[in-house]
Amino acid sequence: MATRSAGTAVRFIDPIALQRIRSLELVARTVVDGFITGLHRSPYLGFSTDFAEHRPYQPGDDIRRIDWRLYGRTDRYYLKLFEAETNANFAVLLDVSGSMGFGSKDISKIDYARLLAASLTYFSSRQRDRVGLFTFRDQVVDYVPPSAKHLDTVLHTIARVECTGPGQLQPPLERAANLLKRSGIVVLLSDLYEDPDEVIGAVNQLRFSGQDVIVFHLLDPAELEFTYDAPSSFEDLETGERLPIVPEKHRLRYHGLIADHVTALTDRFARNRIDYVLVNIGEPLDRVLFDFLLARHRGLQTT
Numbered sequence: 001m002a003t004r005s006a007g008t009a010v011r012f013i014d015p016i017a018l019q020r021i022r023s024l025e026l027v028a029r030t031v032v033d034g035f036i037t038g039l040h041r042s043p044y045l046g047f048s049t050d051f052a053e054h055r056p057y058q059p060g061d062d063i064r065r066i067d068w069r070l071y072g073r074t075d076r077y078y079l080k081l082f083e084a085e086t087n088a089n090f091a092v093l094l095d096v097s098g099s100m101g102f103g104s105k106d107i108s109k110i111d112y113a114r115l116l117a118a119s120l121t122y123f124s125s126r127q128r129d130r131v132g133l134f135t136f137r138d139q140v141v142d143y144v145p146p147s148a149k150h151l152d153t154v155l156h157t158i159a160r161v162e163c164t165g166p167g168q169l170q171p172p173l174e175r176a177a178n179l180l181k182r183s184g185i186v187v188l189l190s191d192l193y194e195d196p197d198e199v200i201g202a203v204n205q206l207r208f209s210g211q212d213v214i215v216f217h218l219l220d221p222a223e224l225e226f227t228y229d230a231p232s233s234f235e236d237l238e239t240g241e242r243l244p245i246v247p248e249k250h251r252l253r254y255h256g257l258i259a260d261h262v263t264a265l266t267d268r269f270a271r272n273r274i275d276y277v278l279v280n281i282g283e284p285l286d287r288v289l290f291d292f293l294l295a296r297h298r299g300l301q302t303t
Helices: 016-021 024-036 070-074 109-126 149-160 169-181 198-207 221-227 249-269 285-302
Strands: 002-004 011-013 051-056 076-083 089-095 130-136 139-148 183-190 212-219 232-235 243-244 277-279
Touching: 011 285, 016 024, 016 109, 024 109, 024 149, 024 285, 070 076, 089 109, 089 139, 089 149, 089 169, 109 130, 109 149, 109 183, 109 212, 130 149, 130 169, 139 169, 149 285, 169 198, 183 198, 198 212, 198 249, 212 221, 212 249, 221 249, 249 277, 277 285
Parallel strands: 089 130, 089 183, 183 212, 212 277
Antiparallel strands: 002 011, 051 076, 130 139, 232 243
C-alpha cells in the first residue's frame, strides 16, 4: 500500500510491502529513486551540511551558491561546496542486539532497520561516497570498512544479520570511533534502550573523533503507545527474563516514562548538535527518509 505526501510527487510505500522484496538492493533502489524524484530540485542533496571547500564559478552554475563574502574580498566568483558534494566516508552502525528483534505486527525493528540501512547505503553509494558498516551488540560483530567498492558487501552483511544477546552502546561505538580514521558521516540505527546520559556519552565518542553523526531511534508502535490490554507475561529479549504485567495498571506510568526518555534524548542530541530522528516503524520508511533529507537540505541552504 502506498500513500502520497501532500505537496510532493512522492508515493510512500508500506514497509511491510518493502520487506517482501527479497533483494535489498532492489528495495534500496525503489526507495531511493522514489524520494529523489520528490527532491529533484536539489542536484546536490546529501547528508552533510559541513562546509568543505570553494571552487571557481563556471558558466551554468547556480548563482545562489556563490560565496558573496569571498567575492567582496577577492572580486572573483567562487562556489561554496559542502561535504555532501565531495567523496565522503559513510558508515552505518546497526544495532543487532536482542531487543531489535521485537515487532508487534508484521515487521520488526531489525527488519525496518535493514531496509533503512540498505537505502541509506545505496543513496550514499549513488553519490559516489565510500560506504561501510558496523553491526554491534555489546561489541562490534561485523565491520566492513568504508570503500567505493563495498556496496555489495555492505548489503550482503545487512541481509544476514541476526538479533540476539544484550546490547550496549559505549564499547562498540568506541571501537568504531577508533577504526574510522577519516572524518565522515556516521548513521546510528538503534532502539536506544539505555539511559540518555549513557547514550549521549557513547555517541559523542564518534562526534569528538570528527564524525558527522545522525541517529535514527527505532521504536515499534506498541513501544510508543503500549497498546496491550490483557494481563500477560512480558519477556526481555536480551536477557530472557519474564515479568507478569497487568497493562492497565502501568499504562499511564509507561507513557510518562517513554515520553521522558524521548524528550531527554531529543534535548541532549540537540545540545550536542547531533541529528536525531525518532522513527515509528509503522510509518513508511521512504517518508522518514524524505522528510529527514529535506530538512537537512534546507539546513544546508541556510548555512
